[in-house]
Each structure stands twice: as structure tokens, then as C-alpha cells.
Amino acid sequence: MSDNLKQQAAERAAEDVISGMRLGIGTGSTAEFFVHALAKRVADGLDVIGVPTSERTAELAASLGIKLTTLEELPELDLTVDGADELDANLALIKGGGGALLREKIVAAASGKMIVIADGTKNVDTLGQFPLPIEVVPFGQEATRRAILALLREMGLPQNLQLRMAGEHPFVTDGGHHIFDAHLLKIEDPETLAQALVKIPGVVEHGLFLNLASKAYVAGEDGVKTITPASM
Numbered sequence: 001m002s003d004n005l006k007q008q009a010a011e012r013a014a015e016d017v018i019s020g021m022r023l024g025i026g027t028g029s030t031a032e033f034f035v036h037a038l039a040k041r042v043a044d045g046l047d048v049i050g051v052p053t054s055e056r057t058a059e060l061a062a063s064l065g066i067k068l069t070t071l072e073e074l075p076e077l078d079l080t081v082d083g084a085d086e087l088d089a090n091l092a093l094i095k096g097g098g099g100a101l102l103r104e105k106i107v108a109a110a111s112g113k114m115i116v117i118a119d120g121t122k123n124v125d126t127l128g129q130f131p132l133p134i135e136v137v138p139f140g141q142e143a144t145r146r147a148i149l150a151l152l153r154e155m156g157l158p159q160n161l162q163l164r165m166a167g168e169h170p171f172v173t174d175g176g177h178h179i180f181d182a183h184l185l186k187i188e189d190p191e192t193l194a195q196a197l198v199k200i201p202g203v204v205e206h207g208l209f210l211n212l213a214s215k216a217y218v219a220g221e222d223g224v225k226t227i228t229p230a231s232m
């Protein structure tokens with residue numbers, strides 16, 4: 001069922017794409033539905049060029065005949081369409097469940113607009129039930145972990161960090177980094193946390209996407225709802 005809802009949200013976003021657009025293309029199962037919907041429109045003559053946010057998305061999009069380039073070649077994009085692990089009413093997001101948060105954030109920030117696509121289970125009042133991914137450089141990782149724990153303690157947040165694993169080894173991102181998943185339960189002040197995390201040496205990026213999304217299509221039993229942030 002949730003797959004069907006993801007597909008509905010993705011297909012709605014594909015309708016917003018017009019010929020000539022330079023597109024950021026997200027990562028994850030919902031984004032994959034978007035890639036399929038986009039590919040159908042490309043087969044019907046839509047002329048777009050995409051920058052994928054992961055190797056996985058690049059492979060799928062290329063196999064379906066979507067023209068691709070890199071952010072080096074095309075550093076300014078019109079629109080990024082991507083999934084999310086959580087979104088609140090203001091379109092603050094947690095992303096990175098699929099491990100692509102760094103490229104996803106760079107691509108979203110280089111885009112004039114970002115549309116989030118999700119099924120209704122991703123909608124939350126307060127971010128934090130989904131563990132917050134924090135991408136770190138492997139060098140000195142234990143020192144970085146301790147610095148993150150000290151910050152969480154200072155902010156009165158649970159000090160529960162898990163190194164993401166892929167079988168017996170740490171999960172490695174497309175950028176060659178590792179990920180700590182922070183189980184925080186409720187992030188009451190995402191702005192302060194976001195600003196403090198990036199100041200820690202060794203932290204490359206985190207999965208709080210704030211003031212990046214301009215619109216979300218969220219699919220539920222009663223159809224696809226459009227959400228825009230109250231503050232924008």
C-alpha cells in the first residue's frame with residue numbers, strides 16, 4: 001500500500017516537470033518511482049537533463065533513457081525532486097535513510113526549488129522519531145563521535161548514536177564517509193542542532209534539511225495533498 005502511495009506522490013511531482021528543466025533527481029524508493037514516471041514522460045518527448053544524487057539513482061535513470069550530467073557541468077538547477085524520511089508542517093525534513101544525504105543536500109541547495117515526495121507515514125508533528133543520519137569522515141571517527149555526544153548532552157537530547165553498518169563493516173557513503181544514526185526521539189530545536197553539528201570537525205553533513213523544500217506532495221488514502229511551508 002505504501003508503495004502505491006509513494007508512486008502517486010512521485011507521479012504528481014513528475015507532472016510539474018517541463019521541457020528545458022535542469023533537474024536534481026533524488027534517492028530512495030519514492031525517488032525511484034519518480035525516475036520511472038519521468039522516464040515515461042521523456043519517452044513521450046519531454047526534454048530535460050538530470051543530476052542524480054547517488055550512483056544508484058544514476059544507474060536507474062541512465063538505464064531508463066534519462067539524459068544525465070554532473071553538478072560540475074551544471075551547477076545551477078531548476079528543480080530537485082526527492083523523498084524524505086520525515087517532514088513536518090513547515091517542510092523541515094530528516095533525510096539520509098538511504099545514505100545519500102550529502103549529495104542530496106548539495107543538489108537541493110543548488111536548485112531553485114525542491115519538491116518532496118512521500119507517503120503520509122512520513123508526516124510528523126516534531127522531527128526525531130526517525131534516527132538523524134550524521135555523515136562523518138572515517139579519520140578520527142571516535143573523537144568525532146565523542147564531540148557529537150557532548151553536543152547532544154549539552155542540548156538535553158538522548159545520547160544514542162549508532163554507527164550504520166552494512167553487514168559486518170561500516171556502511172560507506174558515495175563520498176567515502178561513514179554515518180552515525182542519532183536516535184533523538186524529539187528534535188525541538190532543529191536549527192540550533194543543525195548549526196552546531198556542522199561546527200564539529202569530522203562531521204561532513206547531517207540529515208536535517210531546513211528551509212530547502214518549497215513544496216511537498218504527500219499521498220494518503222484520501223489522495224495527494226500539497227504542503228507548502230507556512231513560513232515561505
Ligand SMILES: O=C(CO)[C@H](O)[C@H](O)COP(=O)(O)O
Pocket residue numbers: 026027028029030031082083084085094095096097098099100101104
Ligand atoms: O534521504 C533519502 C536517501 O538518502 C531518502 O529520500 C529517504 O530515505 C526516503 O526514502 P524512501 O523513499 O525509500 O522511503
